[in-house]
Every structure is written in structure tokens, then in C-alpha cells.
Amino acid sequence: MPANPALDAASPAVPAEAVTPLIRGVAVLHRLTEADGTLSLSALERATGLARSTVDRVTSTLARMGYVRLDGRDAVLTPRLMELGNAYLAALRLPALLDARADALADELDESVSLAVADRDGIRFIHQATRRRAMSLSFRIGDLLPAERTAPGPLFATEWTKEQWQAWRERRAADPEDHGFPAVPPRQSPYPDEDFERSAAQSAADGWALDDQLIEPGLVAVSVPVRDPRTGRIACAANVVSHTSRHTAADLRDSLLPRLRAAVRAMEDDLRTTAPAEPGASPSGLATWTGASKQELGREFVESLARGLTVLTAFGEGRAELTLTEVAKATGLARATARRALITYEHLGLVRARDRVFELTPRVLALGFPPLSRVSLPEIAAPHMAELARRVHESTSLAVLSGDDIQYTARVATSRVMSVNVAVGTRLPAYATSMGRVLLADLPPSDRRLPLPLRALTPHTLTDPETLAGLLDDVRTQGHALVDEELEEGLRSIAVPVRDRTGRAVAALNVAMHAARHTVEECVREILPALRATADAIEGELQVAGRFTRVPVS
Numbered sequence: 208m209p210a211n212p213a214l215d216a217a218s219p220a221v222p223a224e225a226v227t228p229l230i231r232g233v234a235v236l237h238r239l240t241e242a243d244g245t246l247s248l249s250a251l252e253r254a255t256g257l258a259r260s261t262v263d264r265v266t267s268t269l270a271r272m273g274y275v276r277l278d279g280r281d282a283v284l285t286p287r288l289m290e291l292g293n294a295y296l297a298a299l300r301l302p303a304l305l306d307a308r309a310d311a312l313a314d315e316l317d318e319s320v321s322l323a324v325a326d327r328d329g330i331r332f333i334h335q336a337t338r339r340r341a342m343s344l345s346f347r348i349g350d351l352l353p354a355e356r357t358a359p360g361p362l363f364a365t366e367w368t369k370e371q372w373q374a375w376r377e378r379r380a381a382d383p384e385d386h387g388f389p390a391v392p393p394r395q396s397p398y399p400d401e402d403f404e405r406s407a408a409q410s411a412a413d414g415w416a417l418d419d420q421l422i423e424p425g426l427v428a429v430s431v432p433v434r435d436p437r438t439g440r441i442a443c444a445a446n447v448v449s450h451t452s453r454h455t456a457a458d459l460r461d462s463l464l465p466r467l468r469a470a471v472r473a474m475e476d477d478l479r480t481t482a483p484a485e486p487g488a489s490p491s492g493l494a495t496w497t498g499a500s501k502q503e504l505g506r507e508f509v510e511s512l513a514r515g516l517t518v519l520t521a522f523g524e525g526r527a528e529l530t531l532t533e534v535a536k537a538t539g540l541a542r543a544t545a546r547r548a549l550i551t552y553e554h555l556g557l558v559r560a561r562d563r564v565f566e567l568t569p570r571v572l573a574l575g576f577p578p579l580s581r582v583s584l585p586e587i588a589a590p591h592m593a594e595l596a597r598r599v600h601e602s603t604s605l606a607v608l609s610g611d612d613i614q615y616t617a618r619v620a621t622s623r624v625m626s627v628n629v630a631v632g633t634r635l636p637a638y639a640t641s642m643g644r645v646l647l648a649d650l651p652p653s654d655r656r657l658p659l660p661l662r663a664l665t666p667h668t669l670t671d672p673e674t675l676a677g678l679l680d681d682v683r684t685q686g687h688a689l690v691d692e693e694l695e696e697g698l699r700s701i702a703v704p705v706r707d708r709t710g711r712a713v714a715a716l717n718v719a720m721h722a723a724r725h726t727v728e729e730c731v732r733e734i735l736p737a738l739r740a741t742a743d744a745i746e747g748e749l750q751v752a753g754r755f756t757r758v759p760v761s
Contacts, residue, residue, distance in 0.1 A: 225551040228265070229515035231257055233555055235265050236274070236288070236574045241389055244284040244578035251282060268509040271500050272516065274575070276590055284575045286587055286752035291519045292349060292576035295567040296755045297487070298527035299324070301443050302334045303755075304481055305433070305474045309445065310336045312470040316463055319448045321346070323430075325363040325441070326569040327556070328354050328375040329388065333443065333569075334755070348580040348756060349572030350390035355379075355403040358418035358430035359444035364407035366441060376400060390577070392423050415464060419456035427451060429459040431471045436479040445471050486525030493517040494539035514540055515548040519557070519571060528564040582752055583759040584714055585617035585631075588705070588745045592619040592716070595741040599734055601720045603741075604629065605705070607713065607760050608646040611658045613637050616714070616761040629719075635694065638675060639664050641702035642715035644688035648679040649704060649712035655679065668693045687735060689727060697722050701730045703742045708750045713760045716742050 221230070238254040239246055248266065252259045266282045269275035273287035296302050305322060313320040313336035322334040329351045346352070354360030354375070367375070379400060384393040398421070410416040418428040428448040435442040447463050454463070494514065501510040521529060521537035529537070535545040549565055552558035556570045585605060592603045596619040605617040612634040620628075629635075637643025638657055647655050661670040669675050682688045689701045700719040704712035718734050725734065752758050 220554070222550050222554055224547050225554055226511050226515050226547050228509045228512045229548060229551045230555065231255070231261060232265050232269065232509070232512040232516065233557070233574065235262065235269070235282075236284075239275070239282060239284050240573060240575050240578060244575070245281055247280050248282060249280070264507055264509050265512065267504070267507045268512050271504065271508055272513055274516075278590070284579055286579055286582055286748040288575040289579050289751050289754070289756075291516070291574050292572045293751065293754045294520050294522045295569065295571040296333060297524040298522045298567055299333065300484060300524065300527070301433075303524075304477055305443070305445075306334050306336075308470055308474050308477065309334055312336075312445075312447070312467065313338065316447060316466060318453070318463070321446045321448065322433075323357070323359045323444045323446055324569050325354075325359075325366075326351060328367075328371065328378055330354055330357050330359045330363065330444070331569045331572055333572075346390060347577040349576030351388055351573065352391055352422070353385055353388050355398060355406075356385070356391060356394075356418070356421040358416045358428040358446055361403065361406040361410040361416040362430060362432045362441060362444050364403070365411040367407075415460075415468070417456050417460060420451070425451045427454060427456045427459055429456075429464050429467060431464070431467050433471050433474050433478070436475060442478065445474065484525040487523050489523070489526065489537035490517065490520045493520070514538075514544055515551060518545055518548040518552070519567065522567050528561075528566050530564055534565065579752065580756045583761070584705070584745075584749060585761065587748045587752060587758070588617050588714075588716070589619070591741050591744045592617060595619070595718070595737060596621055598737050599718055601718050601724070601734070603716065603718050603738075604642070606640075606642040606646075606715055606717075608637060608643070609634065611637060611656050613640055613643045613646065613715070614761065636662075636664070639668055639690065639694045640717075641688040641690040641700040641719075642717045644679060644682050644690065645702045645704045645715040646712055648682035648688070652676065652679075664694055665692055665696045667691065667696075687739075689730060691727060692722055699725065699727070699730065701734055701738060703735075703738050705742050705745050705749070707746075707758075708753050713749075716745065 234255045235251060238251060246254065248262055252262045255262065266275055266277060270277050273285060276283045276285050301322065309320045309322055317338060319338050320336045321332050323330045323332050331351050332346055332348050335348055354364055385391060386393060406416065415429060415431045420426055426448065428446055430444045430446040432441040433443050433445055434440065445467060447459060447467050449459060497510050497513040500513065501508045517538050518534060521534045531542060531546055531549065534549065535542045538545065549558055553560055557568055558565050559568050588605050592605065596603050600621055602620045604615055606613040606615050615629055615631050615633045618629065618631055636658065637647055638661055657672060659672060661672065663670050669678065687701060687703045691699050698719060699722040700717050702715045702717035705714040705716055707713045716738060718738055749758060
């Protein structure tokens, strides 16, 4: 059974006013998500049932929007796509309000803690605080799990209507092995409907629920509902997950449940005392941008798809519920265009309509968020670095600060007879490298660690601490560092910082070359602009990816 039958554009249930190209675009994104972010164009053609020319036009449009990268014959999801899921999470507000409580509980218990919301007869994770172990939790933010195989599921089922219970039974009958939930292993043994119904009834009486190895052998969890103080309904579920090598299900109930309940009470207090969100900035100029893109690319740009996707970005913090007029105003789209997009999304289950207002549903997270929620900074940087190396015909590297050293985390080398040869993982003294100086310059002077006395690596190495301190202040002001034969004779390097959402330099990006190929002046005049543009592109994706997830920098 397909994970979302509504994505089939040929379905007779498709409303007459739905936007078919938008349905097709969502189907492509959904199939790429199921394939962990990458599929060949031929595989997309088979998976979606669309004509190859349609797949080409859809992926070309998504690439123009920055949501997909076309890599040879493959389509690859990019972190920019996470802005759609971010719109839902920002409108929901729960991750921003409760993640610190969940993280603190994970530290206290030394177990994985997650927050989950209901998505029809399943659940989706909206936050994960995972322990680093050889055997650790592998679920990702946005993953969809069947309610009956999770601890939060029975809690949410206590609020189901008769229609929702019937839909659950129909889904179970159509897909008894859970193939429509790729995040979980196929069901190995039957699980009678009556067992889940009893579990939901017990959860209603107890106020908590257990998962005793329902997802897979060895995995146990306990969950408690976090209730919305305004309505008394379940806003989300807080979940502690462990392995039977550490806890049995009974252990979780007896030893960890009281602390989980205390954390949930604190979460509910936060929800009760937090003021309503002020509306954040809405997107602007999107309709103008899509029109210009259509004029430039012609038939390869599907304007109705691009305009439809911009509708999702109208929502966000302080904009959880919007009228049609507000959506049209936020995006710059005509009311008729916005209306057709919202009708399409309601059909696909991505938007819910109520009393003339619209809101996003958790299903928006199915558009690329799970595979992208685990992306690292080196993975984000790699395609941009490859383009930079191609553009300047020199090697480029990414590094992070590690004590007194920098450590290389990504690298793209050029093919030259004489080239800079440094492997990922290599450590070099920060004070004598361009990337190290960029990273040291971002620190307060009191936090700059220098291995005194500074050792002369070449006759050109700067070894006077006071002079170096003044140079680092200059680097901080000018935004780049250039090191000329201080690390190794004949080696010249220029670097810029890569900053996260807070403005902190979490990594540095450089271009390194033999000194004979570019003068210092040429490095600043010709290499630096391309280097900065690449850092800007990496930062843009890093900041989108890091809004509600932790992006590993190495």
C-alpha cells in the first residue's frame, strides 16, 4: 500500500479545483523522502508513474527553488527544503517551547527523550534528544509511525472519534505488515485490534502508556501526554525510550515514569505561562520571483508548482492559523491562486480547514524532513565546495576548531600536478592557518587558546603573541584571514567563517594553493568573492537545517 494514496493525481477524489502540477510536485518530494533523499530521475519516473518529461520539469522547478539538487542523473533533496517543515514546527511552537525540558530530561535520565504529535492514525516526532551509544535510537524528526506500535499512540487514540477508529481499522486491514510506514520494520507477528483498543482504554485510565518491544525487539518506551492548558486536549506526548539491555518496560514504569511526569508538569506550566507568539516576518516577493523564473526558464519551470509550494511558507510563528486573504497577502499571490493551492493541500492532508481559517498539519514534515533532519555541516557544504573548486580551480576545505588545532572535516581537491594534499581528519595548529585564525578571531580574546610559546613552522610564521592578537582583531573586522607561507613554504591560503543561526563561527572555509599560482592581491581580488559567496550559500542551508534540529559540525 502506498504511504499516502492521496498523492496519486489520478485519484477520482481529487477536487476539480486542485492544482495537478502541485500534486505531482508533492508526489516527487514524497518519493524522494521515502528513498532517503536521493533517487535517479528514471527511478522517480517509475515511483511516481509520471512521464519522464514531467519528472524533468518538476525536478527542474524544485532545483530552481533550491529544494532539490540535480547531480548527474540523480535528484537529491537539499536542506533548503526543510523550510516547509520549519513552517509547520514554527507555527506549532511546541519544539521551541519544550525542547529545553526534553533535553534536560534526557541528560537527567541518560536516555533518549522525544516529543511526538498525532498524525491521523499515526504519530510523528517533532523533537529528539538522543543519547550517543553504539545501540541508539534511529528515528528522525518527521518520521511517521503507526499509532499501535508506539507508546504515544494509545494516548492519542483516547481522543479519536468513531470515524478515526474506523479509518484505523481499514488501514490495518489494507496494510497488515505496515509497509506504508517505512520508518519501522515490517510487522512480524499479528497484533489484534482488540489489544490496541484495550491499551488505549488503559492509557485513558492511567494517564500514561508503555511500548514493550512493539516496534522491534529490544526497544521499550514510556509516554505521558502534554496537555494544552486552554483546551485540555493532548498537545503532544513526551516519550522516554530505552533498550532492554538497560531497562525493561516495568523498569521504565517504576523508575523513570515519575521523573517523566514531573518534566511533563513543567512543560504544561510553560505552555500555560507563555504569552502568545507575535507574528514573525512573512515571506515577500515570492510571486514576483516565480514570475521572473518562469520568464527565464520557460516551460522547464512549472510556475503553478512553485507558487503552490510558497503557500506553505506563509505559515509560521504567530501565523499558525491564516485566512485565505492572509495567505494571499503573505505570499503576494492572487486570492484565486492561493485558494486553489489550499484546496490541493487539504486534499493531500497537508492543510486543515476550520471556520474559514487554514492551518498546517504534521504531514508537511513528510516533505523531506526525516532524511534531512540528520544532515551534517560537511554534507551541507560538500556540493557548494565542489562548485567553488570548479570555479577557482583550486582545492577548498572546511575545518572546525578543536583545542589548539583545526580539524579538517570536508575537502574538495583539484587535479593538478602540484596540489595541496590534506586528508579529512587532519589536525593543524590553528594559529598558523587561515581557517584557524578565522575561528580564533571569532572568540573573545580571553577564550583564544594559543600553545605558547608559538613555534616557527617556516621562516615566515608569526610567533609573537601580541602581534598575533592584533592580527586576529583585524581578521574579525575584515571577515577573512590570509596566511602566506606560514604553515608551509610555498603554501598560500585564504579563509572565511561559516556561521550558524546565532552568528557564531562554527567552521571555516578556505581555498589553498601554491604561492606561485596567485599573488596575495589576486587572492583578495579574485578568490575571496567566490569564497564568501560559497560560505553564504552554506550558511543559508545551515541556518534552515539548524532551526529545529542539531546539525553536527563534523
